[in-house]
Amino acid sequence: MVREKGAMEIRAMEEGEVRIKSPMALVTSPDGKKTGPVRGAHLGWTLNLYATETRRGAKGNNVTVKKTILEGVTGSVRSGNMMALMGASGAGKSSLLDCISLRNQKFEGNVFVDGKPADNAFFGLTAYVYQDDLFFPTLTVREHLRFHAMVRMPKTIQPHIKAERVESILLDVGLQGCSDALIGGASSLIRGISGGERKRVAVATELLSNPAILFLDEPTSGLDSFMAEAVCTLLRKLANTGKIVVCVIHQPSSDTFKLFTHLCLLAKGRMAYLGELPKAVDYFAALGHACPPNFNPADFFIEELAVVPSDYEKSMARLRVVTDAYQDSDLRKQNEKWLSKVDPAVLSKPRRRTGIAITEYPATADTQFWESCRRTILQYKREPVLTRARLVNSILMGVLLGLVYFDQDTTYKAVQNKIGVAFIVTMNQCISATFGVVQEVPRDFAVFMREYLAGANRVSSYFLARTLSEIPFQILFPLVFGSIVYGMVGLRPTAGAYITFCLVLILCANTAVSMGYALSAVFRNTTAAIAAGSVVIMPMALFSGLLLDMNNIAPWLRPLQFLSIIRYTYHAIIINEYANQPINCGFNVICPFRTGNAVLTYVGAAPDELSFNMGMLFVFMLCFRLIAFMALKWHSTRVASL
Ligand SMILES: Nc1ncnc2c1ncn2[C@@H]1O[C@H](COP(=O)(O)OP(=O)(O)OP(=O)(O)O)[C@@H](O)[C@H]1O
Structure with a gap:
């Protein structure tokens, strides 16, 4: 099911019907038929992730060890929220994003949509923007989006409406200036569009199917602060239309950082903070970690949660204090209230892996x-x-x-x-x-x-x-x-x-x-x-x-x-x-x-x-x-x- 809301330039996905005037939320099934209004979507997760790692043993032999990547990570995000997933390098941000988007299903625990375990319909609700964008370099931006509109939008929609949708998205993401430029890229001899434009093409591609939940892995990596802010402004606009946006982000400028509504901080695979972004500074100040005045809070959090190699033991002890504090906090209890509404039998039952089962395609x-x-x-x-x-x-x-x-x-x-x-x-x-x-x-x-x-x-x-x-x-x-x-x-x-x-x-x-x-x-x-x-x-x-x-x-x-x-x-x-x-x-x-x-x-x-x-x-x-x-x-x- 695909959720639609009409605060932006959004078009009805029904044959012949062009525009939804009311901003009321709609649910659209993959065949494009409206099925009715939805509740404010809620995405929740509670999970552990382990991996096996092969290390060189003392005698030169290989030893396989079990490694904890995410431990007791529970969180949630609501429609209209734009959440930044942050932490030092190796904290587990990408791993968490992969788990909650079900792109990695090897975790223990579960992901819930409106309190119900995510099933195959989840893939119709969500879109994932990868960190490394891959495109056919010889297509123009418009041709690329046109292809995706034809294959990702329901077959019941007329081609001219799909074409209109492409034009409206080009406008929304600010790509109309380069819409006829070849995408190009490092793997091709064609120079193509800039890195920032590529990122916006990646986001625009995912928006064609109008997903209710958008996951993005470092959408601003490699961009200058101006471009990064432009991409995040676009994401915020999308969140404002009622979508859920979850985004792994590295070193945002303070202006870019302010665009997020919520923050999830990870430290060595454990939760360090989850909550409204403006309240994070006060939360850390209450723990005795005050952000200096005129300091970018995003940089401050990363520094606080970093493991300094020359001071490993002390850094780890500091991280334990911060993560234990979150574990014992009222904030965590508040954040996890939604779990009480989940059927206890579901919580205790091991999750069944669905795989990314693509059984239904929007296009023929x-x-x-x-x-x-x-x-x-x-x-x-x-x-x-x-x-x-x-x-x-x-x-x-x-x-x-x-x-x-x-x-x-x-x-x-x-x-x-x-x-x-x-x-x-x-x-x-x-x-x-x-x-x-x-x-x-x-x-x-x-x-x-x-x-x-x-x-x-x-x-x-x-x-x-x-x-x-x-x-x-x-x-x-x-x-x-x-x-x-x-x-x-x-x-x-x-x-x-x-x-x-x-x-x-x-x-x-x-x-x-x-x-x-x-x-x-x-x-x-x-x-x-x-x-x-x-x-x-x-x-x-x-x-x-x-x-x-x-x-x-x-x-x-x-x-x-x-x-x-x-x-x-x-x-x-x-x-x-x-x-x-x-x-x-x-x-x-x-x-x-x-x-x-x-x-x-x-x-x-x-x-x-x-x-x-x-x-x-x-x-x-x-x-x-x-x-x-x-x-x-x-x-x-x-x-x-x-
Ligand atoms: N399949 C795996 N097998 C072994 N270790 C893994 C696996 N996947 C991730 N890890 C480890 O888990 C930790 C978290 O990785 P992850 O990529 O999620 O971190 P990150 O916070 O996104 O880091 P970065 O910001 O550097 O991309 C790292 O130490 C990584 O080496």
Whole structure:
């Protein structure tokens, strides 16, 4: 259920209905139907979090120890509140945010919405802005938000209303000035928008689904104080509309700090304060820790709660006093009154992990598919490395090989060069296609994973769109490369042979692309996928038929040749060139290849195996895509079930 309130520019999420005039709160189910007014939402939690840590033992062996990350942390926040989660580094702020947002479900205890244990509907109510924002760099801010509006807003809403919503959010977050700028980012060659604008794009993305509860992990990190204040002002406006905003924040300026209504201070995983922000200074003064005049209270609290490495014992003793004081305080009792309204049976029962079970999506699979296709095509059109570099590579490599193997004839003397060109063309296609993918796709998968966890995109919609919409490009590159090589080298001059050659290269490139997808999905990391790619491609080259005499290796190794896509491509090219073709021996008595079929025998191929080789490439292409899909699906369910 998605809670809506009309104090800001908020639009009704019902088909045809544009604006809610009354500021009355509404509940909207994922299909966009209003279901009635809600109570003031209350988010509460009571939990402990432990982790196991492997440490180096005294004898150099690894010892696993149980580490307490959060201990007896109980708190709550109401709609309309904007809570700062603060504490020194390592205090447990991000861990707490992950637990109360259920992005980490390994804790003991429970999270409650209006006194009821949070269930799967919780994910429809909440949104999470990650500390490291991940975007597709080649989209403009408007295109990015438009994509998210299409996939995150209920399917019952008309596209023009979604577009209006994007424009209204652009205005709300102050992004209208850069709405047509490419997002860009460090992982891309595109410079893109500033860090502050990226943060606002991240917030705007989450606002599209109009969540009732917004969690943010350090939304101001890396921003100057002016930008940080701008982001927090926006968050305060959202809280004022009735949303709950919980935000991990580091070193806010005093002006930014004042924007928060509530403060939760953590010290070494224990509560040090929870309450209204303006009352925190007096609370600490009463404990004997008075904030000096004209001192930023935010800095004061962090200093008070810091562990000084050179004075570890004393710091820890000070933290114990502060956390024990909160434990014994009337403030804590006051804060935890809501627990008395929770069913005691629920409190004593161990919590059942729900996982981030994405069972319902606001948009249909069709919408997700077509929107993802649009996005991938834009990406290909605009990404310089992905498209231009590969096109230039295809042309340059084609010309280079064409020059080296220029104008081969039909004599026996040209056989070795034609075998060479078949092998090198195959290797080029395999390597450039596989590594082209593993350089790009793990980054895309990481962005997709965020979309998946936000309930915005299905694995199947994204994967099909990503892989199908790039097919035209994966036809273009081998076609350009193959045509240059074919013409310059002077391979068999018939239209049929040329078309078959291009088809073989296109199949090879697409199979290699699929292999790149499989590696990217299994390893989800470019470095690891490149390393694994080398390990896979080298044996494939070895078993291609050119570098090894299969009759002179251990019999149990021979079947490996049938796993080599390089072998299938290389053989197909040679069969296309030489099957049942004459070879001009001239008047030479010593002629190593008197017929084309003798060349095939030499490389271990047979004249009638062309369709078999092409068929095997097709089968491998499908298998690699299936592996990629299954791996992506497995990773996403694993992340989601935490
Ligand atoms: N899965 C884990 N296994 C072991 N230790 C962990 C794990 N997750 C967190 N920790 C530890 O728990 C403590 C709190 O981590 P957390 O990231 O929540 O702190 P933080 O307050 O957000 O710190 P920072 O401000 O530096 O980001 C740290 O000491 C961290 O090393």
